[in-house]
Amino acid sequence: VRLRPSFFPFTEPSAEVDITCPFCRGTGCQVCSLSGWMEILGAGMVDPRVLEGCDIDPQIYSGFAFGLGVDRVAMIRYVIPNIRLLFDNDQRLLRQIY
Amino acid sequence: MELSFNWLSQYVDHGATVDEVAARLTAAGLAVEGMEERGGDYLLDVDVTTNRPDCMNHLGLAREVAVVFDKPLDVPDARPEELAKRTADEVTLTLEDPVGCSRYVARLVEGVEVGPSPEWLVERLESIGQRPINNIVDITNFVLWETGQPIHAFDFDKLRGRAIVVRRAQGGELLVTLDGERRELGPEVLVIADAERAVALAGIMGGLETEVTESTKNVLIESAHFDPRVIRAGAKRLDLHTDASHRFERGADPGTCLDAATRVAALIAEVAGGRVVGGAVDERNENLDWRLEGELDLARLDRFAGAEISAESVERWYAGLGFELEGKDAGRWSVAVPSWRYYDFKPDPGDAPGRSSRPVYEADLFEEAIRLYGMDKIPSGLPTLAGPDAGSSEGHERREQIRRHLAACGYTEAINYAFQDAESEVVYPALERQGDPIRLANPLSELYTVMRRSLLPNLVAAAHFNLQRGAEAIRLFEIGHVFPGAESPEVEAVALIGGGSLGMPWDRKSELDLFDLKGVLDALAWHFGARLEYRPAEIPKLISGTASELYLEDAPERRLGYMGQLEEDSAFPLFAAELEASFFDRAGIPQVRTPSRFPGIEADLTLTHSRDTSWSEIASAIAAAESPDLVTYGLKDRYRGKGVPEGAVNTTIYFVYNADERTLTQEEVNERHQDLVRDLENQFGWRG
Numbered sequence: 001v002r003l004r005p006s007f008f009p010f011t012e013p014s015a016e017v018d019i020t021c022p023f024c025r026g027t028g029c030q031v032c033s034l035s036g037w038m039e040i041l042g043a044g045m046v047d048p049r050v051l052e053g054c055d056i057d058p059q060i061y062s063g064f065a066f067g068l069g070v071d072r073v074a075m076i077r078y079v080i081p082n083i084r085l086l087f088d089n090d091q092r093l094l095r096q097i098y
Numbered sequence: 099m100e101l102s103f104n105w106l107s108q109y110v111d112h113g114a115t116v117d118e119v120a121a122r123l124t125a126a127g128l129a130v131e132g133m134e135e136r137g138g139d140y141l142l143d144v145d146v147t148t149n150r151p152d153c154m155n156h157l158g159l160a161r162e163v164a165v166v167f168d169k170p171l172d173v174p175d176a177r178p179e180e181l182a183k184r185t186a187d188e189v190t191l192t193l194e195d196p197v198g199c200s201r202y203v204a205r206l207v208e209g210v211e212v213g214p215s216p217e218w219l220v221e222r223l224e225s226i227g228q229r230p231i232n233n234i235v236d237i238t239n240f241v242l243w244e245t246g247q248p249i250h251a252f253d254f255d256k257l258r259g260r261a262i263v264v265r266r267a268q269g270g271e272l273l274v275t276l277d278g279e280r281r282e283l284g285p286e287v288l289v290i291a292d293a294e295r296a297v298a299l300a301g302i303m304g305g306l307e308t309e310v311t312e313s314t315k316n317v318l319i320e321s322a323h324f325d326p327r328v329i330r331a332g333a334k335r336l337d338l339h340t341d342a343s344h345r346f347e348r349g350a351d352p353g354t355c356l357d358a359a360t361r362v363a364a365l366i367a368e369v370a371g372g373r374v375v376g377g378a379v380d381e382r383n384e385n386l387d388w389r390l391e392g393e394l395d396l397a398r399l400d401r402f403a404g405a406e407i408s409a410e411s412v413e414r415w416y417a418g419l420g421f422e423l424e425g426k427d428a429g430r431w432s433v434a435v436p437s438w439r440y441y442d443f444k445p446d447p448g449d450a451p452g453r454s455s456r457p458v459y460e461a462d463l464f465e466e467a468i469r470l471y472g473m474d475k476i477p478s479g480l481p482t483l484a485g486p487d488a489g490s491s492e493g494h495e496r497r498e499q500i501r502r503h504l505a506a507c508g509y510t511e512a513i514n515y516a517f518q519d520a521e522s523e524v525v526y527p528a529l530e531r532q533g534d535p536i537r538l539a540n541p542l543s544e545l546y547t548v549m550r551r552s553l554l555p556n557l558v559a560a561a562h563f564n565l566q567r568g569a570e571a572i573r574l575f576e577i578g579h580v581f582p583g584a585e586s587p588e589v590e591a592v593a594l595i596g597g598g599s600l601g602m603p604w605d606r607k608s609e610l611d612l613f614d615l616k617g618v619l620d621a622l623a624w625h626f627g628a629r630l631e632y633r634p635a636e637i638p639k640l641i642s643g644t645a646s647e648l649y650l651e652d653a654p655e656r657r658l659g660y661m662g663q664l665e666e667d668s669a670f671p672l673f674a675a676e677l678e679a680s681f682f683d684r685a686g687i688p689q690v691r692t693p694s695r696f697p698g699i700e701a702d703l704t705l706t707h708s709r710d711t712s713w714s715e716i717a718s719a720i721a722a723a724e725s726p727d728l729v730t731y732g733l734k735d736r737y738r739g740k741g742v743p744e745g746a747v748n749t750t751i752y753f754v755y756n757a758d759e760r761t762l763t764q765e766e767v768n769e770r771h772q773d774l775v776r777d778l779e780n781q782f783g784w785r786g
Binding site: 002003005006007009012013014015016033035045047048049058062064082086087088089091092094095 | 125126127129131147148149150203402439445446447459460461462464465468469472473476510511512513514515560564567569572573574709
């Protein structure tokens, strides 16, 4: 797992979390564009502008946020190569997962 | 953004390999996503996030490399020889729109020889995939990719009245741009004009008539700062996207205009001959203040970051990035933001540029230290939280229970998009329709133009998808929101679709029918402590005679949903239902009746009645009779055919009588049963 700086308008600082590519275990493959890493989620400290917008004083409170694509994680976990397969509603696939 | 490693290395002697530079840049927040080896150089594919327009050029990225490797940045310092005569005497400049254009710098170079560029310049441009055109244009392009400042070069002799006016275009004003296109403009478009007409699209693209050609002798250099919003509006209106507009839209450096213009002038003198006219014309909107300041407190930084960062590192990093630090006490500084980071640090994104009324947020300042310190170096820990959990979000519990129950009944959850195409949307039944469906302003495709008002169409499509792949049975459900109309709130619905056959001949093959679907719904309702009432109805797209509207027994005025067999072209009949999910938010717990310890007595009745009489009417009548100790009754069989009159049906009903505190006698049961039978015969018996 690695954490590296990135940018989202609603977090400050912003970060991306990568995991070693589960398909090649970090050696580099087509799925991870030979980098060995796969992006899994975005995160960061809540931007003070957002807190102010919610009437929360950023001098007193801080917050952190993160979000990941459930579909993506499902694809990694179950080795589903294409996100479309999660929305086709093919019973032959759906009935394997519970 | 693709930048050349060799070019970037010209500005900082980092002493590292391309891999090390890529790794350190990535760790600092400028992810190098790929690198391509090209004849002794590497083309770095850098993911420059939108908050860092200052890194969309080689000098800006080199500054990051310099800070990360703690090396000095070698900024080219252009000091060309200048003529005695002054630019201000040669050209007049008028800023008619000081908001759209808050600064304009003009310089002049006389007596140039336009021709092909020298080798070094061609190499630089080609290393990033830019096409050389002529030495003047190439220099402007070079400086854009070096400093991030877009530059335009005019053939000065083609500017009428030796004047530059920066203004909005008039409605219908025409301009032929460099690409040969004749464009009709309007007031959203900011133009550069001479004394008589528009000659360029400000910040986007130059005009054909005033472009630099082989015959150009005198060049006017434009280096200006344009408001991102104005450039974006103009570019969108004209459907144009250029390297220049790309940078102005994201926020160029308001402080670099003069330096960049001077750099261009010096390069032109060097490469194309020519003499630089003295000084520059530098007009700016004096009402704007580009200075951004804030306070940096090391103790607060360390607390925010969860790390121990040294004051020495802070001073080194911020200075390297171009921030001005003024120490106030130990561990506290006043900080001024460099102009090229203006748009990143502007406290109020909604404010017009140059009008920030407050100090920069400390979190924005902290980010610089944290990313250079190294996010991975920050120690990990789990937060200590006190207090109870927030609890589930609205509807979560009921969704989970519905899901589990339907899955237990053998149905599989489908997930579909919330969009529909407008044509198929109206065909299927829905819980509610209020006026027109909600239309999407920017649909991804014709299939997704309106927000769905029913879960059915997509479930039917899913059923067909499975049928086409040889499915012998369909059992799908979906829980999701539907959107009755623009004025109505969204409604959470649950829908099911089922049909086909289950099992193989050896293990009791059975065909799914309407009663199987009804059974699932009844069981679901029972689970939530409710009973459903099915009222026959005519519903479009559902086969007449199979359709019913659903109500709660204890809330008979509120329609909950519908059920029926679909009028659908399919290999086997399909049955569907849709209900409002919120009704499942009942507190109801199914009531359990403890069985008696004493034996009961069963009795049957076969009633001949009209086919028009429904079972639910008969059942209601039995319930209404409230026969004592009648614990259960139900439909045992129905028969039509030999021996039954035309228009009638024989319904066999079973009854079970059971008392809680004793064994009932056969005589008692007979008596009660006869009463009930007589009652039913009177109400429903066939009269011929």
